[in-house]
Amino acid sequence: MTTLAELTLGAQPPGRTALTADWVLGHTESGHCLIPGGEVVFEAGRILHVGQRFEGEVARRISLGRALISPGLIDLDALSDLDTTVLSIDHNPGWAKGRVWPRSYVERGPYEMYSPEELAFQKRYAFAQLLLNGITTAAPIASLFYREWAETTAEFTAAAEAAAEMGLRVYLSPAYRAGGMVLDAPGQMSPVFDEPRGMAGLDDAIAFITAQQGRHNGLINGMLAPDRVETCTAPLLKRTMDAARDLDCRVRLHMAQGAMEVQTVQALHGTTAPDWLAREGLLSDRILAPHATNATEIDLTHYAENGVSVIHCPLVSARGGSILRSFGSLRARGINIAMGTDTAPADMLLNLLTGLMTARIADPTAPHQQSADFWDAATLGGARALGRSDIGCLKPGACADIAIFRLDDAIMTPAIDPITTLIAGGSGKVTQATFVDGRLSMCEGRVAGIDIATAQSRAQAQFDGLRAKYPERSWQHPPVAELFPPSYPIRQDTQP
Numbered sequence: 001m002t003t004l005a006e007l008t009l010g011a012q013p014p015g016r017t018a019l020t021a022d023w024v025l026g027h028t029e030s031g032h033c034l035i036p037g038g039e040v041v042f043e044a045g046r047i048l049h050v051g052q053r054f055e056g057e058v059a060r061r062i063s064l065g066r067a068l069i070s071p072g073l074i075d076l077d078a079l080s081d082l083d084t085t086v087l088s089i090d091h092n093p094g095w096a097k098g099r100v101w102p103r104s105y106v107e108r109g110p111y112e113m114y115s116p117e118e119l120a121f122q123k124r125y126a127f128a129q130l131l132l133n134g135i136t137t138a139a140p141i142a143s144l145f146y147r148e149w150a151e152t153t154a155e156f157t158a159a160a161e162a163a164a165e166m167g168l169r170v171y172l173s174p175a176y177r178a179g180g181m182v183l184d185a186p187g188q189m190s191p192v193f194d195e196p197r198g199m200a201g202l203d204d205a206i207a208f209i210t211a212q213q214g215r216h217n218g219l220i221n222g223m224l225a226p227d228r229v230e231t232c233t234a235p236l237l238k239r240t241m242d243a244a245r246d247l248d249c250r251v252r253l254h255m256a257q258g259a260m261e262v263q264t265v266q267a268l269h270g271t272t273a274p275d276w277l278a279r280e281g282l283l284s285d286r287i288l289a290p291h292a293t294n295a296t297e298i299d300l301t302h303y304a305e306n307g308v309s310v311i312h313c314p315l316v317s318a319r320g321g322s323i324l325r326s327f328g329s330l331r332a333r334g335i336n337i338a339m340g341t342d343t344a345p346a347d348m349l350l351n352l353l354t355g356l357m358t359a360r361i362a363d364p365t366a367p368h369q370q371s372a373d374f375w376d377a378a379t380l381g382g383a384r385a386l387g388r389s390d391i392g393c394l395k396p397g398a399c400a401d402i403a404i405f406r407l408d409d410a411i412m413t414p415a416i417d418p419i420t421t422l423i424a425g426g427s428g429k430v431t432q433a434t435f436v437d438g439r440l441s442m443c444e445g446r447v448a449g450i451d452i453a454t455a456q457s458r459a460q461a462q463f464d465g466l467r468a469k470y471p472e473r474s475w476q477h478p479p480v481a482e483l484f485p486p487s488y489p490i491r492q493d494t495q496p
Contacts, residue, residue, distance in 0.1 A: 002060035004404075004433050004440070010167060010448030012438045015059025016043045021067040022407065023418045025375075026050045027393040032376065034418065040069050042400035045217065045438035050394045066408040067432060068418040070375075071394050072136025072401035073348045074382025076171075076252065076311045077290045077340025080126045080140030080159070082463040085343050087470075089319055091484050095183050098474040098483065099145060100260075102183045105473040106192070113146040113469050118462055120158040125459045127159075127168050128450045129346040131442040133428035134403030136435075137169040137382065137391055139223055139252060139288075141342060144175065145473070146466060150201045150227070151175045153208050164216035166449040167441030169401065171250065171386065172220075173208045176201025177227035178236045181260065183475055191230060191264055198236045202226075206243050213247070217437060218399075222249045223288075229255035229273040230264040234280055244286050250386060252311070256299050257291035258322070274299035274308075283308055288385050290340055292330070293322040300333060309336040309385035312377060314355035316343035327359035328366025331373065338382040339374075345428070348378055349405075353426035371420040400438035406430040 007013050024038025027050070041049040041058060049056075091097045101110065114122070123140065130138050140159065144150060151174035163170040178198030181189045202224075209222030224247075226232050226240050232253075244251045255261065255273035262272065269276040275298055277283050285307030292310045295303070303310065312324055324330065330337055341351055352374040359369045383392030390398045405422055407415050409430045415421045422430070434442040441448050467484065471477045 002062050004062055004064075004443050007440045007443070009440055009443055009446055010165075011440065012044060013060065013440070016041055016048065016057065018054055018058040018061040019064060019069055019402070019404070020053075020061065021064040021069045021404070023068045024050065025068060025070045025394060025419070027395040031380070032372070032393065038069070040394055040402065042402070042435075042438050045400050047394060047396055047398045047400050049396060064404055064432070066406070068405045068407060068422065069394070070134070070403045070405060071379045071392050072403045072434060072436065073134050073378045074137040074338065074386075074392055075130060075135045075341050075346070075348060076139045076288055076338045076382055076385060077141045077313050077342040078126075078130055078135065078138035079142075079341055079343060079346050081122045081142035082125070082459055082466070083344035084143050084145065084466070085316060085319070087467070087484055090487065093187070095187055095189060096475050098470040100181050100183045100189055101145075101473055102475045106182055110148050110473075112148045113466055114462070116154065119155045120162070121455075121458065122462065123155075123159045124162045124166070124450055125455050126346065127162055127166050128447040128452060128455065129344070131166065131168060131434045131447050132431060132445065133345075133347050133349070134405060134431040134434055135341075135346070135348055136401040136403065136441075137171070137386075139171040141340070142175070144177065144227055146469075149197060150177055153204050156208055157212075160212050160215065160220045162449070164219055166447060167219070167436045167439040169219050169391070169399075169436055170221065171223035173205040173222055173225055174201065175225040175227050176205055177231040178233045179231045181230070181264070186475065189260065189264070191268065193233060195233050195236060198233065199239065202236065202239055202243065206247065209247050209249060219437060222247055224249060224251045226251070226253055228257075228261060229253055229277075230261045230268070237277070237282055238280070241282050241284070241286070250286050250288055252288045252290065254290045256289065256295035257293055259294070262294050272296055272299050274302045278302040278306070285309070288338065290342070291317060293317050293324055300330065300335065304333045304335050307336075309338055309381070311338050311340040311385070312355060313340040313342040313351065314358050315341070315351045318354055318358055319343070323358040323362050324355075326362035326366050326369070327355060327373070328369040329363055331368035332366065336381055336384050337377045338385040339378040347428040349422055349428045350426045352378060352423045356423060371417075371423045374423060375419050400435055402435040403431060404433040406432050
């Protein structure tokens with residue numbers, strides 16, 4: 001009997017591999033199903049068998065005991081930088097804490113606050129966090145607040161190579177925008193546009209997708225990523241949707257997500273963002289719309305009628321005081337819901353627990369708000385949003401994208417139904433292993449292509465360096481100690 005530790009990290013094991021566990025989350029035509037004492041067999045990146053014991057020949061059989069073998073989780077708003085939103089948990093309002101550029105900073109000239117090497121490292125580190133949490137498919141998202149303007153082709157070429165080396169399936173291209181919000185006075189923000197710059201960014205994204213689509217045995221995939229809707233113009237979004245049709249890819253566009261956006265779009269277009277896009281004829285099933293926490297009834301009707309998928313990121317939303325209203329009611333409308341993490345920790349199980357709780361607070365009588373509904377969103381919902389049927393499920397012919405979750409950890413005791421147990425436990429730390437395309441990308445805290453312990457120290461130092469620059473792009477440029485004071489006063493003496 002082989003063990004996971006005997007497999008080579010970062011490689012596809014040769015021949016057929018059989019994984020057995022107390023529970024397997026299999027799949028039928030009607031959806032996921034639990035298989036007690038089940039077995040999954042894969043070879044060369046594809047699943048051959050899901051069910052009871054496989055009677056054919058295998059190169060190795062690995063018994064995982066008290067664990068769940070699940071399809072890998074799909075994160076369509078996956079943190080790909082060192083999360084600056086954690087600075088806003090206790091430090092508000094955002095306009096006063098560097099979340100919006102003051103005009104003084106804009107007039108001096110925004111600049112890249114990270115070097116190319118730092119940009120490449122933070123994506124590699126973020127990808128490792130995703131794999132540690134059982135996420136096998138990701139659409140990276142990063143902040144533009146600390147950028148000169150938008151993301152670059154060079155940075156995403158490095159990100160694609162990192163994903164390929166580490167073994168993560170990604171949907172990506174450089175984010176672009178035609179404008180940004182500028183702070184003119186306390187709480188007074190206005191959009192400033194540079195549409196040609198946005199069009200140039202779209203051209204870069206198209207060239208990136210054309211060059212990268214399908215590389216590394218399909219691990220690298222294109223997705224157009226215009227920045228938040230209030231930073232885009234109608235011509236830019238029209239060209240984006242035309243390009244998406246030509247490239248046959250999805251478009252992720254943040255909208256219906258916050259007060260600043262709602263107010264800005266109302267001032268610019270006289271309505272909400274989803275309604276504006278509907279009037280422009282730009283909504284379709286190619287659009288993936290993160291958050292929807294500020295969506296109106298009309299907005300949701302547009303989403304349902306046009307096949308727009310919502311990417312639900314409950315943890316980062318709840319930290320900011322907003323929730324989806326509600327998961328169950330959107331599902332009842334026929335709106336597809338996928339999941340995103342969008343913050344640190346990149347823990348999908350914690351997000352599923354947060355989503356379950358906030359859904360029931362928002363609307364305790366709504367249907368479709370069981371643990372299984374949220375697991376569906378993190379697997380089948382993500383696959384549906386991407387237009388794929390070969391990920392997000394374990395069935396013969398599907399990609400061998402697999403996550404293994406331990407059920408014998410103290411935080412998972414007492415255990416009941418494995419899905420309910422994992423969501424109620426709310427911790428991705430029980431992720432034992434992650435396979436992507438049949439490759440062992442993560443095992444027992446080790447991730448292919450990166451030394452986590454060394455990387456953690458570097459990541460903290462890099463984040464501390466960025467935080468030290470916050471006064472340069474904050475209103476009236478207060479020192480860091482005033483921008484982000486500690487939770488309690490720091491006592492310097494050691495006397496009782």
